Amino acid sequence: MKRSLLLVLIVSLLLTMLLGCQKAEEVVDEVKEGVEEIVEEVKEEVEEKPGELQYLSVATGGTGGTYYPLGGAIAVILNESDIGVQATAQATGASVENVTLVSDGEAEIAFVQNDVVFYAVNGVETYEGQDKVENIAGIATLYPEVVQIIATKESGISSVSDLAGKRVAVGAPGSGTEVNARQILAEYGLVYDDLAKADYLSFNEATDNMKNKQIDASFITGAIPTSAVAELAQTTEIVVLNVEEDKIKSLAEKYPFYTPVTIPAGSYKGQEADVVSPAVMAMLIVPKDMDEELVYNIVKNMFERRQIIVDTHKRGEDITLETALDGMSIDLHPGAQRYYDEMGIKAN
Numbered sequence: 001m002k003r004s005l006l007l008v009l010i011v012s013l014l015l016t017m018l019l020g021c022q023k024a025e026e027v028v029d030e031v032k033e034g035v036e037e038i039v040e041e042v043k044e045e046v047e048e049k050p051g052e053l054q055y056l057s058v059a060t061g062g063t064g065g066t067y068y069p070l071g072g073a074i075a076v077i078l079n080e081s082d083i084g085v086q087a088t089a090q091a092t093g094a095s096v097e098n099v100t101l102v103s104d105g106e107a108e109i110a111f112v113q114n115d116v117v118f119y120a121v122n123g124v125e126t127y128e129g130q131d132k133v134e135n136i137a138g139i140a141t142l143y144p145e146v147v148q149i150i151a152t153k154e155s156g157i158s159s160v161s162d163l164a165g166k167r168v169a170v171g172a173p174g175s176g177t178e179v180n181a182r183q184i185l186a187e188y189g190l191v192y193d194d195l196a197k198a199d200y201l202s203f204n205e206a207t208d209n210m211k212n213k214q215i216d217a218s219f220i221t222g223a224i225p226t227s228a229v230a231e232l233a234q235t236t237e238i239v240v241l242n243v244e245e246d247k248i249k250s251l252a253e254k255y256p257f258y259t260p261v262t263i264p265a266g267s268y269k270g271q272e273a274d275v276v277s278p279a280v281m282a283m284l285i286v287p288k289d290m291d292e293e294l295v296y297n298i299v300k301n302m303f304e305r306r307q308i309i310v311d312t313h314k315r316g317e318d319i320t321l322e323t324a325l326d327g328m329s330i331d332l333h334p335g336a337q338r339y340y341d342e343m344g345i346k347a348n
Helices: 002-019 024-048 067-079 095-103 114-122 176-187 203-211 227-235 245-254 292-304 307-312 314-318 334-343
Strands: 054-059 085-090 109-113 137-152 167-169 197-199 217-222 238-240 259-263 275-286
Touching: 054 067, 054 095, 067 085, 067 109, 067 292, 067 307, 067 314, 095 109, 095 114, 095 176, 095 275, 109 114, 109 137, 109 176, 114 176, 114 275, 137 176, 137 203, 137 227, 137 259, 137 292, 137 314, 137 334, 167 203, 176 217, 176 245, 176 275, 203 217, 203 227, 227 238, 245 259, 245 275, 292 334, 307 314
Parallel strands: 054 085, 054 109, 167 197, 167 217
Antiparallel strands: 109 275, 137 217, 137 238, 137 275, 259 275
16 A cells, blocks of 8 residues: 555656656656566565465364364364465265365365275276266375274174164265175175165264164274264163174275274273274375375374374374375375375385
8 A cells, every 4th residue: 555655656746747847758767767666566575475375174074973073183283384274174974975075176185984085086886887086186094994883782783694674874975984884784695675774874863863762773984982982882881793804804805995903892881892893094185186285284284293183082193104104095195295205104
């Protein structure tokens, strides 16, 4: 504003001089010189002025799962990192929906399961017959996500086979949990039609329905412990179902991302013995065309300020730089690759 006023004053002065019979050429030269000086000063001020914040949406999952609090922690890290972004965690239907959100440009960072994103990029399994999803890249793998099959003790369910004829929550629409549920049931020769009812519910909806005796069991893919399950166990007697290791082995032969994981006794109230169940890896994706420098800074700050994630959720302890490429199932973004190269981190 001051520069504009100064320009007006200079021009007015020079015009006055012109009217005072000063030579026209001299006036033009003086005006040109004055204007050029002001333009240069304004240009310097504009270049020094920081640009506007870039808004980033972090697509997570249901509020009763692990993605949501961890997404909130990552948003805090980015907002405090002075890299010109304003990040917000967004509750979603999780993996399958998140792949769509990122590929369609409606989210910039997303939590997904490494199996689901592999299917999306390669156009197989869940994405059979669909166009391959191309505009996504990985930036880090995070921690094992265990497929937890939870039943009410009152239901009498003690094995996966017992789910036949029962009311079962199989995960939210567009979630990796639903994919896991369908694949594991198939190992036992079951499809959704063999259930009394297959309900597509989020973690919180599933556990609320179990409390209210509207369903008998739930598939919940998440870190141990998952808050929705822990809260359920405080008021309802539950059973955590074991998945036989030969079933997990058979599952992994078809879908190589599955690995057996032990859910330790005492993970939930009333769970008196260790339970084995299949697990996949949680990971983060971004658009493939996201700015390389921005991705570099996202990854750098996430690991350098990792303690914020650890303080937010117990699973934050599993998120380490050393394991950030374990189970990476799609191409790595160049910005993330640059950071890992600098830190000497290589895929196993």
